[in-house]
Amino acid sequence: MNKFEKFSFDGDRTAYPNKKADGSLDIDLSSHKYIKVWQGPNHPGITGNMAVELTVCGDEVVEAKTHVGYLHRGFEKLMERRRYIQNCPLVCRVSVPEPDYNEFNYSTCVENLAGISVPDKALWLRTLALEMARLQGYLMWIGGAAGTLGFGTVGQWSNYLRDLVLDRFEELTGGRIYHIYILIGGVRNDIPVGFKQRMLDNLREIEGFMKDIRKVLFDNYVFKKRTIGLGIIEPEWIYPYGIVGPNARAAGSLNDVRKDYPYGKYSELDFEVKTSKQSDIYARAYLRYEELLTDIDLIKQILDKMPDGGEFMANIPNVFNLEIPAGETYVRSECTRGEYGYYMVSDGSGFPRRVNVRGPSYTHAVALLERMLINANIADVAQIMVSLHTYPPEIER
Amino acid sequence: MGIIKDIVSPFAVWKHFFKEPVTIKDPLNRIAAPRYRGFHQNDISQCIGCGTCEAICENEAIDLVAVAQTKNGDSGLRPRVDYGRCCWCALCVDVCTTGSLKLSNAYTWVDTDGDNFRFTPGIDLKPWDSLKDGYTKAKGLELYPLERMPMQHLHAHQRDNSFIEIMKGYSKEEAMAEADRCVSCGICVAACPAHMGIPEYIKAIREDNLEKGLQIMYQTNPLVEICGRICTHKCETVCSVGHRGEPLSIRWLKRYIADQVPATDYYRVLNQDKVEKNSRKVAIVGAGPAGLSAAYYLSKLGYQITIFEKLAQAGGMMRYGIPEYRLPYDQLDKDINYILSLGVEINYNTTIGTNVTMDELHANFDIVYVATGLHEGRSTRIPGTEHANVYQAIELLRKITENKPIEVAEKIVVIGGGNVAMDITRSLARLQKQKYGKVQTIATSLETEDIMPADREEVIEAREEGAIINPGWGPREIKILNNKIQGLKVVQCISVFDENKRFNPKFDESVENFFEADMIVESIGQGMNLSFLTEKYAEQLEKDSRGRILVDTLTYQSSLPWLFFGGDIIEGPDVIHSVANGHKAAKGIDNYLNSIQK
Amino acid sequence: MGEKILYAFISVFLTINYGFLLNGLIRKIYARVGRRHGIPFYQMYIDLLKSLALRTNIRHGVMFYLGPVFRFTGGIGLFLFMPVIFGSELFANFSFSGDLLLLLSFQFFGTLGMALGASESGHPNSAIGVTRGLAQMTAVEVPFVMALMAIAVQYQSISLHEIVAAQQGGITNWTLFTNPLAVVAGMLAVLGSFMRPPFDVVLAPQEIPIGPPTEYHSNYMVYLQSNRAIYPLAKSILIMNLFFGGATSFGEMMLKTFLVIMWSVFVGVSFPRFRVEQSIRWFLGIPLIIGVLAIVYVQFFLN
Amino acid sequence: MSLEDLYRKTTISPDGEEFEINPIEDYFCTDKPEEVKPVQNILEKFYNWARSESIWILGFGTGCGAIEMRPLMTPRFDAYRYGIQWRPTPRQANLLIISGYLSTKTLKRVIRVYEQMQNPKYVMALGSCTINGGMYFDSYNTIKRLDYYLPVDVYVAGCMPRPEALLAGVVKLKTLIKTGMAEGANDYANRFDWYKTNQKAVILNWDMPDYNW
Amino acid sequence: MFQKIIEKINLKYPIDVVSKKSDKLMFLTVHKNTAVNTVQYLKDDLGFKHLVLLTAVDFLEQGKFQLTYLLNNPDIKIDIGVRVLIERESATMESAHSLWPTIATYQRELREMFGIDFPDSPGVNDEFILEGWNNTPPYRRDFDTKAFAANFYHQRNSRENNDPSAHMKKNLYPNE
Structure with a gap:
C-alpha cells in the first residue's frame, strides 16, 4: 500500500487531472473544477516572503508552483563589486536566521584561496558561534512548525528560548541578528567574562523547556494525527532532488557535513548523527528536536574544551589591498537545513570573480516542494513546507 | 494506552500558567550588551580624517565632510554617517587608524523624516555621545599589519x-x-x-x-x-x-x-613626452638639491640651464654634508647624472664673485636662481672655541667627503643634537675605530633625549656603534691646558624653549659635568654666506627684520624679478624642502617668463 | 411585552459587556500560558472603537453586508431565547417562546449568513473557510443534537425553561449527574463551536484561508467581533442550562459560563488544530457514540 | 496573476450559459482613492486615541526585518501589552511594516496590500534599506527610498532594528496618531498620481490595474 | 583516488585541464559536447550522484562562460567540479534535466541571470526570480548594477567623496 494512501483520504483520490500528450497536466481552469489559490507572499502560512501557486481540486492540490524572487537582492552580483573584506557584512544577510554559516563559508573560501591559516582559538569560537546559530535556528523552527498547526503556545516558548540565545550572541558578537563575527582570518573577539556561566544557565533553562515541549508537542494526539504519515520523502528521492540535512536524515540517509567533511573543531567533539526511517513530517520534526538536544550538548562540550586566551585572529594582509590569486574552491558546512555551500572563483584581483551560494532550500523549496505538494490537502501545504525548513532568501539570494 | 498518554500529556502546558511571565518590564529603556554595535561615536580630537572608514564602508554610508581647520597630519575632514546606508558591521571601527571611531550601545532612533538620518558623529551632538559601552576594536584584531617590515642592515660590528x-x-x-x-x-x-x-x-x-x-x-x-x-x-x-x-x-x-x-x-x-627646447636661459647658483630640482623641472620645460657650482662635484650638502654610510656617492650620482643627461650644463669649481660675477649672470641669463645653501658652521662662542682643535662639523664632513686627512683625536666631544651632529659623531666614531680600534666620542646637546631634533634611529645606531650620546647639557667652557684641549665643561640644561616656544635655554648651574676630550666639534647649526651677491644687489633685495631675504612663498621670486632664491637659505635645512622649493621656483620662473613675454 | 423588550435590551447589553471582558480575560490566560502578559483585558473595546473609526470601507454587495448582520443576529437570537438566570424576570429573555429546536436553528443561522456574505466577497480564501466551517459545523451538531435529544427525552420537554427548572433543587439534580453520558457527549461536541484548537481550522490563518472574515473590516468587523463576544457566551449559557443546572444569580451565571468557556480554553491551549476532515471524523466518532449511548441510556434506564 | 487575466473575456457558466466578464470591473474597484479629511473635533480626538491604542499590524514579512517581529510578539517583548496585534489580512490591518529592503517584485505586492488597507493606515519603515537603500544601495532589484512609493509615517534606524527599537517606533507612531499627524492615507490619495508615476517607473511588469482596492 | 577517476573518465571522454584543490576537491575542464555525458558517466558509473550545484562564471574578457557542475560522491566523500567553457555569444548548453529533476531549477536561474539557454529544459523560459526584466541579464559582467541602480531608482543624496589628500591640497596648498 502506498504510504500516501494510508492516512489521508483512504485512497479516494479522484482529483488527478488527466495528462496531455506532452506529459503536462490537463487542467482547464474554466471548467470550474479547479481553482487557483495563492499561498503567499503575504500569508501567515508561508515561510518568509515567497509564494506557492496551488491549483486545487476540492481540498486537494493537483499542481503546485513555487514562486520566489520577492527577496532577491542580487548578492552574487553585489559581491563581485566589493572587496573581499567588504563582503563579510554582506554575506550574512543571505540567510537571516543563521547568518553565521554564511560568514563561516565565505571566510573559509577566502582563507582557502589566499592560504591564510586560522588560529586554533578562532576555530573553537567559530564552532561555538555555528552551534549557537544552529540552536536558535532549530528553536525558531520548532516554534514555527507548531505555530503553523495553530499551536501558538509552543511558538511563544521557543521564541523566548531563542531570545535567550540571541542575548548570548549579542554579548559575544555585538549583534542580535547579524553577528558579523567570523571575519577572514578568524573571529572578531574573544568570549566575554562570565559568558560561559550565563550560557550554561540559558542552556539549562532551554533543556527544561525542551522537556515540556517533548510532552506537549511530540506526545500530542493532534500533532501526531496531523503529521504522521504525511509529507513523506521517499529515500530514493534524496539524490535526484538534492535533499540534504535533516530532511535527508529523516529519510534514512546518514549524511552530515559535520561528520563527513569535518570543519571547525567538530572532529574533536563527541556527537552522534541522528537518523530516522519514517521520513514523514513527524519524523523530521522529532529529528530536529533530537538534534537540538545534541546542539545543547555540543555547546557544553565546546565551552568545556575551549582554551582560555590565545590568538583569535590570524595575521592577515592589509584588507584594503587583499588580492587573491586566481583559483576556485567550494566550502560546505552543515546548517540546520543541511549542506550550505559557497563556491568562489577568484581572478587575482581584489574582488571575487564570482561567489555562488548553494542554500539547501534551493532544491527543497522549489523542485522538492512542488513534488511533495501534489495530492496534499490544502490545509497541509504550510505544514509540509515548514517541515522542509525552507528559507526563501537563500533560494534567490 | 499510547493514545491516552498523547491526549493527557499536552495538558502539561498549564504548568506554565502558574509561572511568572518572562516579559521584560520596560523594553523601551533596555540597555544593550556592552559590546553591542549601536550608533557611532567619534572622538573628534583624535580623529585625523584619514578616510579609512570611508574606504572600508561597503555601503558608501560614510562620507568625509569638511569640518575643522586643517592641521598637520589631519585632513580636516570628519566622517559623516548615513543611517540610510549603514549596516552596523563596525568594519569602520576595526580599521580606524586612530581608534577614535567607535559604536556605542545605543540603538533607538526613530524619526519621521528619512533625511534626518545623516549625522557627523562627535560634531552633531547625540544623546549617546556620553555612553561608555559599545563596540570597540578588540585587542588582537587587526585588519592591516601594524608592524613595519624590518630592513636588512649591517650590524654594529660590521659597520x-x-x-x-x-x-x-x-x-x-x-x-x-x-x-x-x-x-x-x-x-x-x-x-x-x-x-x-x-x-x-x-x-x-x-x-x-x-x-x-x-x-x-x-x-x-x-x-x-x-x-x-x-x-x-x-x-x-x-x-x-x-x-x-x-x-x-x-x-x-x-x-x-x-x-x-x-x-x-x-x-x-621618464622621458616619454617630448620636450620642446626654447631659447630661454636660466642660471642656477649651487648644485645642491634645490638647484638640481629647479634644473630638472626647468629643463623639462625646455629651458637651457647652466649650473654654477663652487665645489668639484655636484650635490651640495647631500654630498658634502651627509656621510657615505647613509648616502653612497654612486647613488647620489645616479640621480644627478640623470638630471645632467637632460642637457643641464654644470660649471664646477666656479665661485660667483670670483670666477664669474653676478652682473655677468644677470646679463647673460634671463633668470638667476640662487640656492647656495647653508655651508657656514655656527659657533657656540663659549670660551675656548677659537682653539685649533675645535672644529665645525660641516667642515669636517666636507673634508671626509673630499678624502682630505683629518686629525682624529682619541677623545672627541660633539656639541649638538641634530642630525648633522649625529652624522659627524658617527663619522668620527668610524674614523676612531679605524685609527684606534675603539670609539671614544661623546655627543652632547642642550635638548634632553626626548626632544632631541635628531632622528630616533640615528641616536640608536650611533649608540650601537659605540658613541656616547649624553644630551641635556649646556656647554660652558672648553678647558684648555697648555694649548691642549682637556675637555668640555657643561651644566645641566633644564629647559630649552620658553613658554612662547622661543629658544631661551635655562640652566641649573649647580649640576656640572665635564667631558674629557682632545678635540671638540661644534654642530649647532649652519649659516649662509651671501657675500657673492655684492652690495649692489643685496641692497635692492627686501629682507625681513632678522635679515632673511624675502621671497614670494609660491614662486620664490625675490624683489628683484630676475633673481630667485631657494634651497636651505629660504627653507630647511632639509633635502625635501629644497627639492620642493626648487620645483616651485621652476614653476615660478616659468610663469614669470611666460607672463613678461606676453 | 414592552418591558420584556426593555429587559432583553438590558440583559443583552450586560451580557455583551461581560462577553467582551471574558474574551479579554481568556486572551490573558492564553498569554500567561505562553509566559507573557498579553493585551489589557479591556483591549476588545478599543479594537471595536478603532474598527468603527475607519474612514473608508469596501463593500461587495448586499449579502456581504448582511453576512455579519446575520452572524450577529444568530448570536443575539441564540441568547434571546434562553433563560439566562433562572427565576429572574430581567434575564429570562424570551425563553418562554423558544425551545431547543429554535436555538438549534439559530446556531446555524449565523454560520449560513456568514457563508453567503463571505462568498459574496469573492475571495477564494473566504469560500474555502466557509466550506470548512459549514462542514465542521454540521459534524459538530450531530453529537450535540444527540446530547440534546437525550436531555429532551430525559426531561420530556424541549423547552429550555422547563429543563432548567427540572434541574433545580440541589447539585445532584443537574444533568451532569443524572445523565452524565449526555453531558460528556455535549461537552465534547461543544468544543467544536468555540473556534479554538483543535477545531479552529475554519479561522486558521496558516492553513490557507484566514477564514470567512478575510475581507471584513471596519463596521463589519464590529459586528463580527460583537458576535465573538456574545455567541460563545450564549452557547455556554445554553450548556449551563442544559447540563449544569442553570443559574439563579448573575454571579452564578458568570462563574458557570466562565468555567464552560474555560473548558474549551483548557483544551485549546494544549493542542494544535485538526484538519477539517479529521475533526469531522473525530466528532462523528467518540462524541457521537457517547451521544447515542446517552439516548440509549435515557431511553432504557431513566424512563 | 498575469496580464491576460485582466482582459475582457467570455466564459461559459456551469449551466452552459455564455457571459462576458471584465475582470477590471468585476474584481477590482475602479475609483481613485479619495482623501477623507478628518473633522477636527472631540470625537476625532477620541477616535485617534482608539486608533493609537489598537494597532493591527499586517503580518507581511517583506524583508529580513520580519525576523525581529516574532520576538516582538512573543514573551520577551510582548507587544500585545501596547495594544499591538497581528492581522493576516490587509483589510483589517492598520499598520504596514516594511521590514527592510523591498525588491521591486515585492514592492508590487506591497502596493496592492497597502491599497487594500483602509484609511487611516500607517506605514512604518524599518532599517537603512527603506531610508536610502542600505546595504543594497547598488542593487538592481531593490528600491532605495520608500517614501517615493508609499507615504511613510515612521522610520526606525537599524539593520535590523532590535525589537526594542521597533517598539519605540510604534510608540512614536502612537503619538503621531494621537496628535493627528499620521495622515499617510490621505497623503497617498492626494498625491496619488505622483506615487503612481514613481511606482510605475520601477515596476517593470505593471500587470495590475491602476485602481485596485 | 583522483588519478584513478581521471583515468577512467579519460578512457571515455577527453579532459582538457585538471586542477586539484585538495584531497577532497578537484576541478576538470571538459568539452562542451561531451560535458553532459561526462557528468552522466560520473553520476551513473562513478557514484557521483549528489549534484551540489550548477552555476556559471562570466569570463567577459575571454568571451566565455564557464559552467560548473559540482558533483559529490557521498560514499567516498569527494567532490569533482566539471567545468565547461561555452561561447558567451548566444550561449547555449545541453540540458541535463534528465539526470536530476532539480537541475531544471538551476538551468532556469542561469537562463534568467546569465542568459544561457538550455533548450528542452522544463520551464526554462519562465520567469524565476526577476519580474519583467528587460535589460542585460544581471549576473553578466557587463551589467553595471551600481550605475543601473543610480539611474533607475530614486536615491537620497549619497556621498560627496571628499578624498583626504585632495581636500588637503585644496585647503593647504591650493596653488601648488
Whole structure:
C-alpha cells in the first residue's frame, strides 16, 4: 500500500487531472473544477516572503508552483563589486536566521584561496558561534512548525528560548541578528567574562523547556494525527532532488557535513548523527528536536574544551589591498537545513570573480516542494513546507 | 494506552500558567550588551580624517565632510554617517587608524523624516555621545599589519669602522609586504613638502610596476634615490598607520623603486613626452638639491640651464654634508647624472664673485636662481672655541667627503643634537675605530633625549656603534691646558624653549659635568654666506627684520624679478624642502617668463 | 411585552459587556500560558472603537453586508431565547417562546449568513473557510443534537425553561449527574463551536484561508467581533442550562459560563488544530457514540 | 496573476450559459482613492486615541526585518501589552511594516496590500534599506527610498532594528496618531498620481490595474 | 583516488585541464559536447550522484562562460567540479534535466541571470526570480548594477567623496 494512501483520504483520490500528450497536466481552469489559490507572499502560512501557486481540486492540490524572487537582492552580483573584506557584512544577510554559516563559508573560501591559516582559538569560537546559530535556528523552527498547526503556545516558548540565545550572541558578537563575527582570518573577539556561566544557565533553562515541549508537542494526539504519515520523502528521492540535512536524515540517509567533511573543531567533539526511517513530517520534526538536544550538548562540550586566551585572529594582509590569486574552491558546512555551500572563483584581483551560494532550500523549496505538494490537502501545504525548513532568501539570494 | 498518554500529556502546558511571565518590564529603556554595535561615536580630537572608514564602508554610508581647520597630519575632514546606508558591521571601527571611531550601545532612533538620518558623529551632538559601552576594536584584531617590515642592515660590528652603506634596501618581497600595509589615505601627501604622490607609488609597488612608480615620483621629486635614503620623512610622522602602530617606511619604499630601476632605464622610463627646447636661459647658483630640482623641472620645460657650482662635484650638502654610510656617492650620482643627461650644463669649481660675477649672470641669463645653501658652521662662542682643535662639523664632513686627512683625536666631544651632529659623531666614531680600534666620542646637546631634533634611529645606531650620546647639557667652557684641549665643561640644561616656544635655554648651574676630550666639534647649526651677491644687489633685495631675504612663498621670486632664491637659505635645512622649493621656483620662473613675454 | 423588550435590551447589553471582558480575560490566560502578559483585558473595546473609526470601507454587495448582520443576529437570537438566570424576570429573555429546536436553528443561522456574505466577497480564501466551517459545523451538531435529544427525552420537554427548572433543587439534580453520558457527549461536541484548537481550522490563518472574515473590516468587523463576544457566551449559557443546572444569580451565571468557556480554553491551549476532515471524523466518532449511548441510556434506564 | 487575466473575456457558466466578464470591473474597484479629511473635533480626538491604542499590524514579512517581529510578539517583548496585534489580512490591518529592503517584485505586492488597507493606515519603515537603500544601495532589484512609493509615517534606524527599537517606533507612531499627524492615507490619495508615476517607473511588469482596492 | 577517476573518465571522454584543490576537491575542464555525458558517466558509473550545484562564471574578457557542475560522491566523500567553457555569444548548453529533476531549477536561474539557454529544459523560459526584466541579464559582467541602480531608482543624496589628500591640497596648498 502506498504510504500516501494510508492516512489521508483512504485512497479516494479522484482529483488527478488527466495528462496531455506532452506529459503536462490537463487542467482547464474554466471548467470550474479547479481553482487557483495563492499561498503567499503575504500569508501567515508561508515561510518568509515567497509564494506557492496551488491549483486545487476540492481540498486537494493537483499542481503546485513555487514562486520566489520577492527577496532577491542580487548578492552574487553585489559581491563581485566589493572587496573581499567588504563582503563579510554582506554575506550574512543571505540567510537571516543563521547568518553565521554564511560568514563561516565565505571566510573559509577566502582563507582557502589566499592560504591564510586560522588560529586554533578562532576555530573553537567559530564552532561555538555555528552551534549557537544552529540552536536558535532549530528553536525558531520548532516554534514555527507548531505555530503553523495553530499551536501558538509552543511558538511563544521557543521564541523566548531563542531570545535567550540571541542575548548570548549579542554579548559575544555585538549583534542580535547579524553577528558579523567570523571575519577572514578568524573571529572578531574573544568570549566575554562570565559568558560561559550565563550560557550554561540559558542552556539549562532551554533543556527544561525542551522537556515540556517533548510532552506537549511530540506526545500530542493532534500533532501526531496531523503529521504522521504525511509529507513523506521517499529515500530514493534524496539524490535526484538534492535533499540534504535533516530532511535527508529523516529519510534514512546518514549524511552530515559535520561528520563527513569535518570543519571547525567538530572532529574533536563527541556527537552522534541522528537518523530516522519514517521520513514523514513527524519524523523530521522529532529529528530536529533530537538534534537540538545534541546542539545543547555540543555547546557544553565546546565551552568545556575551549582554551582560555590565545590568538583569535590570524595575521592577515592589509584588507584594503587583499588580492587573491586566481583559483576556485567550494566550502560546505552543515546548517540546520543541511549542506550550505559557497563556491568562489577568484581572478587575482581584489574582488571575487564570482561567489555562488548553494542554500539547501534551493532544491527543497522549489523542485522538492512542488513534488511533495501534489495530492496534499490544502490545509497541509504550510505544514509540509515548514517541515522542509525552507528559507526563501537563500533560494534567490 | 499510547493514545491516552498523547491526549493527557499536552495538558502539561498549564504548568506554565502558574509561572511568572518572562516579559521584560520596560523594553523601551533596555540597555544593550556592552559590546553591542549601536550608533557611532567619534572622538573628534583624535580623529585625523584619514578616510579609512570611508574606504572600508561597503555601503558608501560614510562620507568625509569638511569640518575643522586643517592641521598637520589631519585632513580636516570628519566622517559623516548615513543611517540610510549603514549596516552596523563596525568594519569602520576595526580599521580606524586612530581608534577614535567607535559604536556605542545605543540603538533607538526613530524619526519621521528619512533625511534626518545623516549625522557627523562627535560634531552633531547625540544623546549617546556620553555612553561608555559599545563596540570597540578588540585587542588582537587587526585588519592591516601594524608592524613595519624590518630592513636588512649591517650590524654594529660590521659597520662601525667603514663607510659602507648601512641599510641594504628592501627585497621585492619585503617591499611588497611593506607596501601592502598602506591604507592609501593620502594624509602623507600634504605633509610632504614636495607633495609626492605617495599612495600612488606605493600602489605601483604593490602592482610591481616600478617604472610607473618612478614616473609618479619624478613628477614632484627628481632626487628619489637621495630622498629614499636621507629624507626627513615628514610623511612617516603623520602616517595614519603610525597612530596605532609603526608608520609605513615610505622613505624606504621610495628607495626601493629607485634602486630597482637601473640608471640606464631612467631616460626611457621618464622621458616619454617630448620636450620642446626654447631659447630661454636660466642660471642656477649651487648644485645642491634645490638647484638640481629647479634644473630638472626647468629643463623639462625646455629651458637651457647652466649650473654654477663652487665645489668639484655636484650635490651640495647631500654630498658634502651627509656621510657615505647613509648616502653612497654612486647613488647620489645616479640621480644627478640623470638630471645632467637632460642637457643641464654644470660649471664646477666656479665661485660667483670670483670666477664669474653676478652682473655677468644677470646679463647673460634671463633668470638667476640662487640656492647656495647653508655651508657656514655656527659657533657656540663659549670660551675656548677659537682653539685649533675645535672644529665645525660641516667642515669636517666636507673634508671626509673630499678624502682630505683629518686629525682624529682619541677623545672627541660633539656639541649638538641634530642630525648633522649625529652624522659627524658617527663619522668620527668610524674614523676612531679605524685609527684606534675603539670609539671614544661623546655627543652632547642642550635638548634632553626626548626632544632631541635628531632622528630616533640615528641616536640608536650611533649608540650601537659605540658613541656616547649624553644630551641635556649646556656647554660652558672648553678647558684648555697648555694649548691642549682637556675637555668640555657643561651644566645641566633644564629647559630649552620658553613658554612662547622661543629658544631661551635655562640652566641649573649647580649640576656640572665635564667631558674629557682632545678635540671638540661644534654642530649647532649652519649659516649662509651671501657675500657673492655684492652690495649692489643685496641692497635692492627686501629682507625681513632678522635679515632673511624675502621671497614670494609660491614662486620664490625675490624683489628683484630676475633673481630667485631657494634651497636651505629660504627653507630647511632639509633635502625635501629644497627639492620642493626648487620645483616651485621652476614653476615660478616659468610663469614669470611666460607672463613678461606676453 | 414592552418591558420584556426593555429587559432583553438590558440583559443583552450586560451580557455583551461581560462577553467582551471574558474574551479579554481568556486572551490573558492564553498569554500567561505562553509566559507573557498579553493585551489589557479591556483591549476588545478599543479594537471595536478603532474598527468603527475607519474612514473608508469596501463593500461587495448586499449579502456581504448582511453576512455579519446575520452572524450577529444568530448570536443575539441564540441568547434571546434562553433563560439566562433562572427565576429572574430581567434575564429570562424570551425563553418562554423558544425551545431547543429554535436555538438549534439559530446556531446555524449565523454560520449560513456568514457563508453567503463571505462568498459574496469573492475571495477564494473566504469560500474555502466557509466550506470548512459549514462542514465542521454540521459534524459538530450531530453529537450535540444527540446530547440534546437525550436531555429532551430525559426531561420530556424541549423547552429550555422547563429543563432548567427540572434541574433545580440541589447539585445532584443537574444533568451532569443524572445523565452524565449526555453531558460528556455535549461537552465534547461543544468544543467544536468555540473556534479554538483543535477545531479552529475554519479561522486558521496558516492553513490557507484566514477564514470567512478575510475581507471584513471596519463596521463589519464590529459586528463580527460583537458576535465573538456574545455567541460563545450564549452557547455556554445554553450548556449551563442544559447540563449544569442553570443559574439563579448573575454571579452564578458568570462563574458557570466562565468555567464552560474555560473548558474549551483548557483544551485549546494544549493542542494544535485538526484538519477539517479529521475533526469531522473525530466528532462523528467518540462524541457521537457517547451521544447515542446517552439516548440509549435515557431511553432504557431513566424512563 | 498575469496580464491576460485582466482582459475582457467570455466564459461559459456551469449551466452552459455564455457571459462576458471584465475582470477590471468585476474584481477590482475602479475609483481613485479619495482623501477623507478628518473633522477636527472631540470625537476625532477620541477616535485617534482608539486608533493609537489598537494597532493591527499586517503580518507581511517583506524583508529580513520580519525576523525581529516574532520576538516582538512573543514573551520577551510582548507587544500585545501596547495594544499591538497581528492581522493576516490587509483589510483589517492598520499598520504596514516594511521590514527592510523591498525588491521591486515585492514592492508590487506591497502596493496592492497597502491599497487594500483602509484609511487611516500607517506605514512604518524599518532599517537603512527603506531610508536610502542600505546595504543594497547598488542593487538592481531593490528600491532605495520608500517614501517615493508609499507615504511613510515612521522610520526606525537599524539593520535590523532590535525589537526594542521597533517598539519605540510604534510608540512614536502612537503619538503621531494621537496628535493627528499620521495622515499617510490621505497623503497617498492626494498625491496619488505622483506615487503612481514613481511606482510605475520601477515596476517593470505593471500587470495590475491602476485602481485596485 | 583522483588519478584513478581521471583515468577512467579519460578512457571515455577527453579532459582538457585538471586542477586539484585538495584531497577532497578537484576541478576538470571538459568539452562542451561531451560535458553532459561526462557528468552522466560520473553520476551513473562513478557514484557521483549528489549534484551540489550548477552555476556559471562570466569570463567577459575571454568571451566565455564557464559552467560548473559540482558533483559529490557521498560514499567516498569527494567532490569533482566539471567545468565547461561555452561561447558567451548566444550561449547555449545541453540540458541535463534528465539526470536530476532539480537541475531544471538551476538551468532556469542561469537562463534568467546569465542568459544561457538550455533548450528542452522544463520551464526554462519562465520567469524565476526577476519580474519583467528587460535589460542585460544581471549576473553578466557587463551589467553595471551600481550605475543601473543610480539611474533607475530614486536615491537620497549619497556621498560627496571628499578624498583626504585632495581636500588637503585644496585647503593647504591650493596653488601648488
